Amino acid sequence: MFEREIERYNTLLKEYRTTVIDKFNVEDLKEYNEILFSAHSCAIEGNTFSVDDTRALKEKGLGMIPQGKTLFEAFEILDHFNAYEFLMEQTDHPLTEQLVKDTHRILTQHTLTYRYKDAIPGEYTNTDMGAGDTIFGNHEELIARVSRLLASTQKAIEDLPIHPVEIAAQFHKHFIFLHPFRDGNGRLGRLLSNFILVKMEQPMILVEQQDREKYIGALKACRDERTLAPIVEFYFKTAIKRMDTEIALKKEMTEGNDYDYSK
Incomplete structure (x- = not known):
């Protein structure tokens, strides 16, 4: 069904690995992703820290809260840093309820x-949930399905019946609509879907704040049309867009400097 997207992704991935990933120090790449991912993922939920604000917070901690930003927003991002770092240290471990x-x-x-x-924190919701124009199902029944989702996803990671991006996207949709926690489901779902990708040696997928409406629209389309296709397509497009952009930027920054002062 996604043959064209898979072919484009796989072809681009080869160039992205040699042009971007393989040129980075491993820890530097992890921090680069951490700052970008944390800024955009929190922004999708309403946090107003920019990428530059987030980088400053990473480097200077609470001693650097930009004017007009709240302590709550700063703690939200600091907690996201910690969750990211914790989870990315667990990629040799299976996807389990305890890890989640x-x-x-x-x-x-x-x-x-x-x-x-x-x-x-760390405990499932004790009440039914709603978000935006979506009312989720009976929380007890949805929570009971979490273990099945995790076991099924772990098996897919091991057996690879479909492309890694499809596995991550399908998991994300299912997790969001199970909505097992009182708050933080979106941020956690995006963290976990990238944990899945990293486990399968794929680049992280960054849902940028400016793509928020497309992202939410894809999830709603899955709900309304009862299909996983919209979120899978969104994941492929988002992954391809990021690789394309960073490859082009890398080439531009490498080749684009001109030191002829006479011009």
């Missing part, structure tokens, strides 16, 4: 109880 709960606990450690006094 531990990541959620770190991700929402300083923000969850500020919004929901009766919620506990």
